[in-house]
Amino acid sequence: MANWETVVVNTDLLICGGGFSACGAATEAAYWAKKKGLKVTLVDKAALDRSGAVAMGLSAINQYVGIKDGENTAEDYIRYVRSDLMGISREDLVYNIARHVDSTVHLFEKWGLKIWKDEAGKYVHEGRWQLMINGESYKVIIAEAAKNAIAAAGGEIIERVFIVDPLMDGNKCVGAVGFSTRENKFYVFKAKAVIATMGGAVHVFRPRSVGEGFGRSWYPPFNSGSSAYFTIKAGAEMTCQEVRFIPVRFKDAYGPVGAWFLLFKSRAISATGGDYMVVRKAELENWKPYGLVKPIPANLRNYLGMLDTEQGLGPLYMETSEAIQNIAAQFKDDPKAFKKKMKELESEAWEDFLDMTISQAILWAAQNVKPEEKHSEIAACEPYFIGSHSGASGAWVSGPEDLPTPYKWGYANMTTAEALFAVGDGSGASSHKFSSGSHAEGRIAGKAAIKYIVEKGAEPKVDMAEVEKLKAKILLPLDLWDKHSKETTDVEVNTNYIVPRQFLHRLQKIMDEYAGGVISGFKTSKSLCERGLELMGLLKQDSEKMGARNHHELMRVWENNQRVYQAEAHLRSILFREETRWPGYYFRADKPKMDDANWKCFVNCQLDRKTGEWKMMKKDIWTMPGV
Numbered sequence: 001m002a003n004w005e006t007v008v009v010n011t012d013l014l015i016c017g018g019g020f021s022a023c024g025a026a027t028e029a030a031y032w033a034k035k036k037g038l039k040v041t042l043v044d045k046a047a048l049d050r051s052g053a054v055a056m057g058l059s060a061i062n063q064y065v066g067i068k069d070g071e072n073t074a075e076d077y078i079r080y081v082r083s084d085l086m087g088i089s090r091e092d093l094v095y096n097i098a099r100h101v102d103s104t105v106h107l108f109e110k111w112g113l114k115i116w117k118d119e120a121g122k123y124v125h126e127g128r129w130q131l132m133i134n135g136e137s138y139k140v141i142i143a144e145a146a147k148n149a150i151a152a153a154g155g156e157i158i159e160r161v162f163i164v165d166p167l168m169d170g171n172k173c174v175g176a177v178g179f180s181t182r183e184n185k186f187y188v189f190k191a192k193a194v195i196a197t198m199g200g201a202v203h204v205f206r207p208r209s210v211g212e213g214f215g216r217s218w219y220p221p222f223n224s225g226s227s228a229y230f231t232i233k234a235g236a237e238m239t240c241q242e243v244r245f246i247p248v249r250f251k252d253a254y255g256p257v258g259a260w261f262l263l264f265k266s267r268a269i270s271a272t273g274g275d276y277m278v279v280r281k282a283e284l285e286n287w288k289p290y291g292l293v294k295p296i297p298a299n300l301r302n303y304l305g306m307l308d309t310e311q312g313l314g315p316l317y318m319e320t321s322e323a324i325q326n327i328a329a330q331f332k333d334d335p336k337a338f339k340k341k342m343k344e345l346e347s348e349a350w351e352d353f354l355d356m357t358i359s360q361a362i363l364w365a366a367q368n369v370k371p372e373e374k375h376s377e378i379a380a381c382e383p384y385f386i387g388s389h390s391g392a393s394g395a396w397v398s399g400p401e402d403l404p405t406p407y408k409w410g411y412a413n414m415t416t417a418e419a420l421f422a423v424g425d426g427s428g429a430s431s432h433k434f435s436s437g438s439h440a441e442g443r444i445a446g447k448a449a450i451k452y453i454v455e456k457g458a459e460p461k462v463d464m465a466e467v468e469k470l471k472a473k474i475l476l477p478l479d480l481w482d483k484h485s486k487e488t489t490d491v492e493v494n495t496n497y498i499v500p501r502q503f504l505h506r507l508q509k510i511m512d513e514y515a516g517g518v519i520s521g522f523k524t525s526k527s528l529c530e531r532g533l534e535l536m537g538l539l540k541q542d543s544e545k546m547g548a549r550n551h552h553e554l555m556r557v558w559e560n561n562q563r564v565y566q567a568e569a570h571l572r573s574i575l576f577r578e579e580t581r582w583p584g585y586y587f588r589a590d591k592p593k594m595d596d597a598n599w600k601c602f603v604n605c606q607l608d609r610k611t612g613e614w615k616m617m618k619k620d621i622w623t624m625p626g627v
C-alpha cells in the first residue's frame with residue numbers, strides 16, 4: 001500500500017464540506033460550541049474562500065421572504081415550492097428554512113455584502129423572492145464569517161482534504177475518512193456528530209461540452225456527489241433521487257438567465273419567432289393543477305421549449321435586445337435620459353455575467369454579441385443533482401421540533417443514521433433554498449447537532465482495523481498505477497487499470513443514453529432504466545480497477561465512485577416511479593402522464609450497508625395545516 005501518514009483528528013462536531021450550508025453550520029455551531037466548550041472542525045476539499053457553487057460569485061440572492069416588511073409569509077413560500085416541485089415537497093423543511101432565511105440575509109449585509117437598494121432604501125428585487133447583489137465576492141464574505149466564528153471558538157478548518165467514506169458504529173455516524181489532495185496524508189476524523197454538506201453532483205450525465213470544452217457545465221465541476229455518496233454509504237434513507245435539475249441557460253457558456261427573465265422581463269422565442277410560453281400554453285392543461293399556477297413550474301417552462309426544439313423550431317433565443325429597448329423606451333422622449341438608461345442597462349447585463357459566469361461574457365465578446373443589439377441562444381443543459389436549487393435530491397431528514405410533521409425523530413436535519421445531519425444540496429425534498437436558504441438550513445443543523453452532542457454525544461467508537469481496510473481501499477488506485485504503468489508504451493492503455501477519465505466517459509455514456517440525458521432528448525423508459533442498471537453493475541465491478549498517477553487523479557477516482565452511487569440511486573428512482581411528473585427534467589416515455597392517484601408521494605431509497613441491496617419506498621406527502 002502507498003506509504004501515507006495517517007493523521008487522526010478528534011473533534012466534537014465534524015462539518016464535511018465548506019460551501020454555503022457548511023459556512024452557515026460553522027457560524028452557528030461555533031457560537032453554541034464555544035458556550036459548551038466543544039470543538040467544531042470543518043473539512044473542505046478545496047479552499048473555503050472560493051469553494052462550492054458560489055465560488056465565482058452570484059448576482060442575486062434567490063431566497064428572501066421579506067417577512068419583516070410584510071412582503072410575503074413563510075406559508076407563501078410553501079405554496080411556491082409545492083407548485084414548482086409538482087406537489088412533491090417536504091413542507092415542514094421548506095417552512096423551517098423560509099421562516100429563518102431573512103435573518104441570514106440580514107447577517108450577509110452586516111458582514112459586508114452589497115445588496116442593491118432603491119432610492120427609498122429598499123432592497124431591489126429581481127423577482128418576488130430574489131434580491132440583486134454585487135456578488136463577485138459573495139463566497140469570500142460568507143467564508144470569512146465562518147472562519148472568524150470557528151477561530152473564536154477554538155475550532156479547526158482543514159482545507160484540501162477530500163472526504164470519502166463515513167465511519168459507522170452500527171447505525172451511528174462517528175466520523176469520516178479522507179485524504180489530502182496535496183500531501184501524502186490519510187485523514188481519520190473521529191466525531192460525536194457529523195454534518196454532510198458536500199454539495200450536489202455534476203458530470204454524472206455527459207455534458208453538452210465534450211472535447212473542445214469538456215468539463216464546462218452550469219453546475220460547478222468541483223461537486224461530484226460526495227454528499228449523496230456519504231449519506232447512502234452511511235445507510236441513511238434518501239429521497240427524491242429522481243428529481244434532477246435541468247436549467248435552461250445561455251448556450252455553451254451556461255450564463256444565468258434569471259436577471260433577463262425576471263429583472264429585464266425578456267422573452268424566449270424559437271427560431272421562427274414564436275414565444276413558446278404563449279404558443280404552447282394549452283399544453284399546461286395536461287399538468288394541472290401545477291401547470292396552471294403562476295409562476296409556471298421550472299420543469300414545465302423547460303418542457304414547452306423542448307417541444308419546440310423537438311419539432312425542428314430550434315435554436316431557441318433570449319430576446320435581450322427587445323427587453324432592453326422596451327425598458328429604455330420609457331425615456332424615448334428625452335434623448336439624454338434614453339442614452340443614460342441604455343448605458344445603465346448594458347452595464348447591468350454584463351455585470352450579471354461578470355458577477356457569476358465570466359465565461360459567458362467572454363463568449364458574448366467572442367461571438368460579437370451586443371445584448372442591446374442582438375439576441376442570444378439558450379438551451380436546456382444536461383441534468384444535475386442539486387437539492388438546494390430546483391431539483392430535490394438528497395437525504396431524508398428529520399423535521400423541525402415544533403411542527404406537527406410526521407417526519408421527526410428528535411433533531412432537526414438529522415438523517416435516519418444517528419448523529420449524521422445533512423443540509424443544502426445534501427438534504428432532499430426542500431429545494432428552492434438556494435444560497436441564502438442553504439446557509440439558513442446550515443445554521444439550523446449546526447445548532448441541532450450541538451444540541452445532539454450536549455444531550456446524547458458519546459465518545460466515538462472507531463474500529464481502527466476497519467479504518468486500515470478503508471485506507472488500503474482508498475489508496476489502491478495509486479498502487480495499481482505504480483505496479484502496472486510501465487507494462488505498456490502508453491500509460492493510459494493498460495489491462496490492469498482504467499484511468500479515471502475513461503471511467504467517467506463510460507458512466508456518462510450510460511446515463512446519457514439510458515437515463516434520459518441530452519442525447520436521448522431527456523427521455524427514458526422502464527426497459528432503458530433496466531438496461532442502464534445492468535451496465536452500471538458492470539461499471540461498478542470495474543471501479544475497483546481505476547488507477548491514479550498522483551493526488552489529483554486519486555481525487556478523480558473517488559469523485560467517479562461517488563458519482564456512480566448518485567447515478568444508481570437516480571436510475572432506481574426513475575424506474576420505481578411509474579409516471580412522468582417533471583417533464584422538462586425527464587420524461588418516462590412509457591408512462592407519459594402524471595398519475596396523482598398512485599404517485600403523489602415521495603420516492604425514498606436506502607442502501608443496506610451489510611447486503612448492498614437497495615430498498616425502494618413510497619412515503620406520504622404531508623401538507624402544512626391551513627396552507
Ligand SMILES: Cc1cc2nc3c(=O)[nH]c(=O)nc-3n(C[C@H](O)[C@H](O)[C@H](O)COP(=O)(O)OP(=O)(O)OC[C@H]3O[C@@H](n4cnc5c(N)ncnc54)[C@H](O)[C@@H]3O)c2cc1C
Nearest residue numbers: 017018019020021045052053062163198199424425434435
Ligand atoms: C450555476 C449556479 C447558479 C446559482 N445561482 C444562484 C443565485 O443566483 N442565487 C442563489 O441564491 N443561489 C444560486 N445558486 C444556488 C447556490 O449556489 C446553492 O444553493 C448553494 O451553494 C448550496 O450550498 P451547499 O453548501 O449545499 O453546496 P456548495 O456551496 O456547492 O458547497 C459544497 C462544498 O462541498 C465541498 N466538497 C465537495 N466534495 C467534497 C468532498 N468530497 N470532501 C470535502 N469537501 C467537499 C466543496 O468544496 C464545497 O465547499 C446557484 C447554483 C449554481 C450551481
